[in-house]
Amino acid sequence: MPRAKSENRSDLVDxxxxxxxxxxxxxxxxGDLVKQTGVSRSGIYADFGGKDDLFRACLERYRDETVTQxxxxxxxxxxxxxxxxxxxxxxxTTSAAVEGADIGCLxxxxxxxxxxxxxxxxxxxxxxxxxxxxxxxxxxxxxNQAKGKLTETEIDALASFAMISVQGLWGYMRNKAEPEIxxxxxxxxxxxxxxxxx
Amino acid sequence: MPRAKSENRSDLVDxxxxxxxxxxxxxxxxGDLVKQTGVSRSGIYADFGGKDDLFRACLERYRDETVTQxxxxxxxxxxxxxxxxxxxxxxxTTSAAVEGADIGCLxxxxxxxxxxxxxxxxxxxxxxxxxxxxxxxxxxxxxNQAKGKLTETEIDALASFAMISVQGLWGYMRNKAEPEIxxxxxxxxxxxxxxxxx
DNA sequence: TTTTTAGCGGAACGATCGTTCTGAAAAGCT
DNA sequence: AGCTTTTCAGAACGATCGTTCCGCTAAAAA
Numbered sequence: 001m002p003r004a005k006s007e008n009r010s011d012l013v014d015x016x017x018x019x020x021x022x023x024x025x026x027x028x029x030x031g032d033l034v035k036q037t038g039v040s041r042s043g044i045y046a047d048f049g050g051k052d053d054l055f056r057a058c059l060e061r062y063r064d065e066t067v068t069q070x071x072x073x074x075x076x077x078x079x080x081x082x083x084x085x086x087x088x089x090x091x092x093t094t095s096a097a098v099e100g101a102d103i104g105c106l107x108x109x110x111x112x113x114x115x116x117x118x119x120x121x122x123x124x125x126x127x128x129x130x131x132x133x134x135x136x137x138x139x140x141x142x143x144n145q146a147k148g149k150l151t152e153t154e155i156d157a158l159a160s161f162a163m164i165s166v167q168g169l170w171g172y173m174r175n176k177a178e179p180e181i182x183x184x185x186x187x188x189x190x191x192x193x194x195x196x197x198x
Numbered sequence: 199m200p201r202a203k204s205e206n207r208s209d210l211v212d213x214x215x216x217x218x219x220x221x222x223x224x225x226x227x228x229g230d231l232v233k234q235t236g237v238s239r240s241g242i243y244a245d246f247g248g249k250d251d252l253f254r255a256c257l258e259r260y261r262d263e264t265v266t267q268x269x270x271x272x273x274x275x276x277x278x279x280x281x282x283x284x285x286x287x288x289x290x291t292t293s294a295a296v297e298g299a300d301i302g303c304l305x306x307x308x309x310x311x312x313x314x315x316x317x318x319x320x321x322x323x324x325x326x327x328x329x330x331x332x333x334x335x336x337x338x339x340x341x342n343q344a345k346g347k348l349t350e351t352e353i354d355a356l357a358s359f360a361m362i363s364v365q366g367l368w369g370y371m372r373n374k375a376e377p378e379i380x381x382x383x384x385x386x387x388x389x390x391x392x393x394x395x396x
Numbered sequence: 397t398t399t400t401t402a403g404c405g406g407a408a409c410g411a412t413c414g415t416t417c418t419g420a421a422a423a424g425c426t
Numbered sequence: 427a428g429c430t431t432t433t434c435a436g437a438a439c440g441a442t443c444g445t446t447c448c449g450c451t452a453a454a455a456a
Binding site: 228229240243249 | 412413414415416417418
């Protein structure tokens, strides 16, 4: 048989992910990807269908790794407000850690870039939004158990609100690296949610 | 003198604006713009420096026309919560009016597309964010006069929060045309602001 | 060791990108 | 009308895009 298949397919996606994350889909050319990943064009086309599919693979990897790392705590059983707070703390910490570059969230960044015709990618973005909403909803439902002030409908509304608000935060972070604003936003949102459940 | 200069320079920007709005900066080629605007390449290059400058001109036009039309009510002297509510009502109405296409806000869409190096365009986006924040701040300060519950710092934080939250809403609207969610988000934000001032 | 064969680097492809250039047409001026 | 000046449509340009293809390499099979 042939030469052993490179074991850096995983690295390939990771490298490409960073390139897309920083530069966006359009601005990142295949040449850039070749340079950045160290894998030749044919290698990329062999393992992925093309630029589109590689981009989607990056979105999925980002979803499974980066998002899960930060948001996973909210998705655990029994996660409450303190889990939400930890999520925001993670955001602030890691965003401050990545030196210089404010790149926001790959998925949030993609919102404005994806063509309305690209169903496959749009589905990924939608699913991400639904995921965040579901996480917030679970937290709210749990925290609401004590006093039961909120109806299910109100919980839905608050979860959607939190999701959109957080997506907005990511969009903001893409171009501004002000941890103060991020913390402020998170605090304001948390305080608002707390006051609503009682 | 020469052939009469087309009187549709204004239309040119308007047409290009729509193209950029729907498709984004990268996905909209000069060929598309020529087709869409009816103006030839040389005409575009004569009146604007190139694609970048045309795009910025579109952003500015969008800012002066579309944004002002919707947000201007908030920026008037003495604007209070009812002005904010009218802003949201306008958003919902017009977003429902534009048939089929959910295109969100041109400026919000650009957030994820602009290269971190493109200082000129980034400055426009920053200025827009500052504009929204200033509007919210003025409203909050006015509404806070009655009871004076909030400190200036708290008002700043709430204004930033509202701005980011609304930018998130626009990002969401780009891909989903659910007036219900929009209304819900607006209601939740309004209610939250009201409860904070007293 | 020889043969086979999968894998990958890099050249090459057509298409399309943003931009420039040019020739002809139209409008002002005398 | 004749001449000048300005404008614009469309051809043409080099660069670069995403993609394909070829040929060598090196590991597996014999």
